[in-house]
Amino acid sequence: MQEYITQAEQDLLHTYNRYGIVFDRGEGVYLYDKEGKKYLDFFSGIAVNALGYHYQDFDEALKGQIDKLLHISNYFYNEPAIQAAAKLKKASGMDRVFFTNSGAEAIEGALKAARKYAYTRDGHAGSFGGSPAGGEIIAMNHSFHGRTMGALAVTGNPRYREAFEPLIGNIRFADMNDFESVKGQVTEKTCAVLFETLQGEGGIYPAEKGFMEQVKALCEERDILLILDEIQCGMGRTGEMFAWQHYGIKPDIMACAKAIGGGVPVGAFLMTERVAEKSLAAGDHGTTYGGNPFACQAVSKMLDLFEENDIIGHVQKIAPCLEQCLNELVSEFDFVKARRGLGLMQGLECSVPVGGVISGCLEKGLVLINAGSNILRFVPPLVIEKEHVDEMAEILRTVLADQ
Numbered sequence: 001m002q003e004y005i006t007q008a009e010q011d012l013l014h015t016y017n018r019y020g021i022v023f024d025r026g027e028g029v030y031l032y033d034k035e036g037k038k039y040l041d042f043f044s045g046i047a048v049n050a051l052g053y054h055y056q057d058f059d060e061a062l063k064g065q066i067d068k069l070l071h072i073s074n075y076f077y078n079e080p081a082i083q084a085a086a087k088l089k090k091a092s093g094m095d096r097v098f099f100t101n102s103g104a105e106a107i108e109g110a111l112k113a114a115r116k117y118a119y120t121r122d123g124h125a126g127s128f129g130g131s132p133a134g135g136e137i138i139a140m141n142h143s144f145h146g147r148t149m150g151a152l153a154v155t156g157n158p159r160y161r162e163a164f165e166p167l168i169g170n171i172r173f174a175d176m177n178d179f180e181s182v183k184g185q186v187t188e189k190t191c192a193v194l195f196e197t198l199q200g201e202g203g204i205y206p207a208e209k210g211f212m213e214q215v216k217a218l219c220e221e222r223d224i225l226l227i228l229d230e231i232q233c234g235m236g237r238t239g240e241m242f243a244w245q246h247y248g249i250k251p252d253i254m255a256c257a258k259a260i261g262g263g264v265p266v267g268a269f270l271m272t273e274r275v276a277e278k279s280l281a282a283g284d285h286g287t288t289y290g291g292n293p294f295a296c297q298a299v300s301k302m303l304d305l306f307e308e309n310d311i312i313g314h315v316q317k318i319a320p321c322l323e324q325c326l327n328e329l330v331s332e333f334d335f336v337k338a339r340r341g342l343g344l345m346q347g348l349e350c351s352v353p354v355g356g357v358i359s360g361c362l363e364k365g366l367v368l369i370n371a372g373s374n375i376l377r378f379v380p381p382l383v384i385e386k387e388h389v390d391e392m393a394e395i396l397r398t399v400l401a402d403q
Contacts, residue, residue: 001034019362026053029381029388031367042380042392043367047200047232047345050259051305052381058262061301062294071292080296087303091241094254094270098280099291099299103231103257104146106267110194110253111137111150111168113271113279114225118191120278121223136170136189138182144201145194145229145255154194156202176205179214186218192225192253193218197243198233203375204340204347212249225252225275231267235259236306236382238343239316246342259382264298266290311382319343321386322378325393333400344384348376352403360399366392 004022022034029052031039044050051058065080072078085097100106115135139145139154146152152160153167161167170189175181176199193215199205219226228251233243235256240246242254252275257267267290271279289295306312319342326339326348338349350357353373361368371377380388 004034019359021362028052028054029384037365039362039365039367040388040391040395041367042378042384043369044379044381045263046258046369047237047379048258048261049263050235050237050302050311050382051262052383055262055305055383057305058298058301061297062264065294065297069293071289071294073288074286074291078291078293078296080293080300081291084296084299084303087300088256088260088268088270091303091306092254092270093250095273096271096276098269098285099296100257100267100269100287101265101289101295102146103229103255103267104148104151105287105290106231106255106257106269107145107151107154107229108148109269109280109285110227110255111154111192112285113253113269113275114192114227116281116284117225117275117279135191136172136187138172138174138185138190138193140176140195140199140202141173142176142202142205143194143196143199143229145196145231176202177208177211179211179218182215183218186222186224190222190224192227194227194229196229196231196233197247198238198342198345200232200345200377201371203349203372204345204377206243206340206342207247209247212244212247216249219252227251227253227255229255231255231257232379233342233345235302236312236315236343237345237379239312239319240343241306241312243342260302261295261298262302264295266295266299268299315343315382318384318386318389321389322346322380325389326378329393329397329400332397333403335403336400341378344378344380344382346378347371348378350374350376357396357399357403360402361395364395364399366395366399368396 001022023031024034025032029041031041088097098109118135141156143156145155150168153171156173172185174185197207228244230242253271255269330336330339335351336348337351340347354370354376358368369377
């Protein structure tokens with residue numbers, strides 16, 4: 001295995017601090033490295049592999065599409081994209097879909113859509129009473145939306161942004177779950193408010209219902225678009241297809257990715273018809289690979305399998321087991337301070353850095369990830385069973401006891 005790591009260190013750009021493991025294959029909710037060691041996966045490629053590994057019906061659908069058509073370009077229609085869009089609309093209640101290749105691209109498209117909406121509505125992009133151009137967007141402190149220039153501009157962590165400034169302008173930041181903070185950032189130039197329905201990288205913080213309701217009411221009153229980032233928390237992870245459905249607060253624009261393709265690189269941004277009528281038109285936005293038949297077959301089949309196998313119902317059934325397990329760890333260990341999250345997107349806040357815990361778990365065959373320096377993040381495949389929760393708890397309890 002070391003030979004692969006040595007080669008990678010010589011050839012790949014060093015933008016990740018990788019763990020010293022080369023994974024070779026997966027089966028169910030387990031991964032196997034090049035030496036055959038077995039790992040229980042409570043990471044799922046950062047909330048991507050919702051159905052785990054080697055899910056036969058999903059694999060067969062992709063193999064069948066490979067034999068038919070991989071790519072054709074958006075100058076033509078393709079059946080998988082048409083089917084995937086219709087199923088996404090049904091699952092979300094949104095009206096229009098644009099397929100991208102990633103979550104960051106979905107955020108970029110959402111930002112462009114919001115600014116184009118304001119431009120069309122107002123008849124110009126520029127001055128309001130002699131002030132600079134409009135199109136201001138309010139994002140949240142401690143948020144994470146991606147590493148492309150637009151997505152980075154709305155990511156609420158200066159550490160990520162500062163080396164790449166100047167980024168796109170007219171971005172203001174407010175505090176998550178603090179309505180007065182958001183309200184205080186609104187000006188006559190505000191065109192959108194953007195946040196993750198459940199903050200991931202920022203520490204696993206769900207939006208509060210009152211906050212959601214107040215922000216939505218403000219947006220409706222001022223004709224400001226509400227953009228929700230469901231890239232990590234969407235696609236069934238919280239016990240609803242999209243996390244905003246817990247609150248009954250429908251966004252004007254939604255970004256999704258990760259699990260919608262089950263491991264195939266694909267994302268999407270969706271919008272209501274009201275937004276679409278004043279937003280992106282022919283020539284405003286595009287992509288070479290986005291919406292290709294292969295990626296869209298993955299989306300289409302994932303949505304079929306979610307319905308056929310009641311994946312949402314399974315998450316609702318198994319999530320309380322995970323929550324109980326994590327609550328017990330909070331009670332047992334003084335340095336484990338709190339559990340937060342929804343469904344199968346959970347976090348344990350610790351009073352110490354968790355890097356050693358993650359490494360210790362890997363040594364014992366459990367894959368976890370952090371969300372900040374002191375948060376253990378749990379985003380397993382959505383098909384885990386209670387026996388897997390128990391296995392995870394046994395390993396993690398042993399590692400925590402050694403800290």
